[in-house]
Amino acid sequence: MNPKSILKGRGAQHNVPNRFFELSHELRDDFLEYCAKEGEQADKNKTLYLPVFPKTIVNKVTSPDVGMGYSMNMYQGCEHGCVYCYARNSHEYWGYSAGLDFERRILVKKDAPKLLEAFIKRKNWKAFPIVMSGNTDCYQPAEKQFEITRECLKVFLKYKHPVGIITKNALILRDLDILKALANDNLIAVNISITSLSEETRRVLEPRTATIKKRLETVKVLSENGIPVNVMLAPIIPSINSHEILPMAKKVQEAGALSIAHTLVRLNGAIGEIFTEWIKKAMPDRADKVLHQIESCHGGKLNDSRFGKRMRGEGEIAKQIHDLIKLARHKYFKDKAMPKLNTTLHEQYKEGQLKLF
Structure with missing residues (x-):
């Protein structure tokens, strides 16, 4: 690896053009030369937090490939900067690039707790697990400042x-008090993402x-x-972390995880260009x-949008990965499973307290 050539603290290396815009911005060599002569920075590489005010916060998930019925996202964009992230494309709908803008223009939904409360108090709503971070991480760095996720957890409690949570940030332990209270009634399931055991990777x-150490400690x-x-x-990315499947499974089982899940990398939309520039x-x-x-797993292309195939892949390499996951489950997670969340209590608490009559 040659980390010195990588833009510090970022996954994407530039702003790819937004497919919905006719115009695009680029850093020209003459401008970069001017900045160098004047001792100025062409790009300060700073993160901006931008407030937005959506009318709703809970989304119904219709994809047959995703194991959730409803999701919510307190933030759009994610400062974690994972170069492979499928959520990058969604930033284009907000008028930004799936590249650096996704990591540096974070849209903050401060009204999320109020919107959530209004949603689950609807008379016709029947409790069903709502997953936080169906798109972007609810415990990304912005959460340390805004605490929107914590306030939403209070609403669920x-x-x-x-409620379900998907995250790769140890910041979740800040909210251990609320998580424990939810767990007392079997109302919480946490999904921690671990992609490698190598810090260099x-x-x-x-x-x-x-x-990785903090994530294992979090588990x-x-x-x-x-x-x-x-x-x-x-x-799972062939020839980057595919050889780590069994060691990762062993480590997370030793840390107390009840199960593992996986997806095969897919570089849809603008992510193909972002990932290609990054890996080179x-x-x-x-x-x-x-x-x-990666192409061999997706019909000869980096991009695969076919339901049933896009997250599993096909071909010999995909089969090898699936076989390793199957072996890991048999070896380390036999007779273990995540519990089904409790949906029976909510109806009694729709007014915020237990109904007496």
Whole structure:
């Protein structure tokens, strides 16, 4: 790897054009030369938090490939900077680039707790697990400042409503008090994403995420406190982390995880260009090999949007990955499973307290 050539603290290396815009911006060589002569920075590489005010916060998930019925996202964009992130494309709908804008223009939904409360108090709503972070991480760095996720958890607890969490940030342990209270009534399930056991790989692949050590500690602490944890070995990328499936499964089982899940990397939309530029800088010695192996899993293309295939892949390499996951489950998670969340309590608490009559 050659981390010196990578833009510090970022996954994407530039702003790819937004497919919905006719015009695009680019940094020209003459402008860069001018900045160098004047001692100015052409790009300050700063993160901006921008407030937005949506009318709703809970989304119905219709994709047959995603194991959730409803999701909500307190933030759009994600400073973690995971170069492979499928959510990058969604930033284009807000008028930004899926590249650096996704990591540096974070849209903040401060009204999320109020919107959530209004949603689950609807008379016709029947409790069903709502997953936080169906798109972007609810415990990304912005959460440390805004605490929107914590306030939403308070709403779930107040109304005894089941909730799932997907994150790769150890910041979740800040809210251990609320998580334990939810777990007492079987109202919480946590999914921790761990993509590698190598810090060298993590730093270039997921530049602003929690370290692997902290993530494993997070799995351990949550599990010791009675909070069920599933670990997402996702995405599996051929020749980058595919050889780590069994070691990762062993480590997370030892930390207390009850199950594992995985997806095969898919570079849909603008992510193909972002990932290709990144890997040629970060891993030039194996860039072509990795790209060709990803293509072999998706019908000869980096982009695969076919339901039933896009997250599983096909072909010999995909089969080898699935076989390793199957072996890992048999070896380390036999007779273990995540509990089904409790949906029976919410109806009694829709007014914020237990109904007496």
